[in-house]
Amino acid sequence: MITREATLKDLDTLLEFEQGIITAERPFDSTLKEGKIHYYDLRSFILSPDAAVIVVEDQDQVIGSGYALIKKAEKDYNQFKEYAYLGFMYVLPEYRGKDVNKMITDALISWAKSKNISEIRLDVYAQNEPALKAYEKAGFEPLLVTMRLKP
Structure with a gap:
């Protein structure tokens, strides 16, 4: 297995992965609309100098993905001015439990460090125990835990 930066040739596969992420997250988030939705502008992330889309390949098949995006700190009182936000973490079901997510995360962290980013963040559903672990x-x-109420 190898990690590499995604190219536009990977876009169709990555769009399938996006739907896999949405399917996996629906049980955790009742606010998601039904049908096909999109979270990410993957094309612009692939082309952006402020983002890295990483894929893992096994025998010329893309089996996992993730991205890091440099964002400005939301608050002027943070100790950092910008941070890397990780997202789009997906691994094909048959490759889960084989450290593919670790390969992706390690590559994204290395990319962020190469950009002199010292703060890295991501979001995960509180009920998604395998991802939390x-x-x-x-x-x-x-x-931080985000709470919601639907009155």
């Missing part, structure tokens, strides 16, 4: 294993720690 994977990110904690990679060194992430919980920071």
Whole structure:
């Protein structure tokens, strides 16, 4: 297995992965609309100098993905002016549990460090215990829980 930056030739596969992510997240988020939806502008991420879309390949098949996007700090009181936001983490079901997500996360962290970014963040559903464990294993720690109420 190898990691590499995605190219526009990967876009069709990456769009399929996006729908896989949405399908996996629907049980955790009742606010998602039905039908096909899109979270990401993958084309612009692939082309942007402020983003990296990483894929893992096994025998010339893309089996996993993730991105890092440099964002400006939302608050002027943060110790950092910008941070890398990780997202689009997806691994084909038959490759889960084989450290593919770790390969992607490690590559994205390395990319962020190469851009002199010292803060890296991601969002994960609180009920998604396998993802929480994977990110904690990679060194992430919980920071904030978003609560909601639908009156």
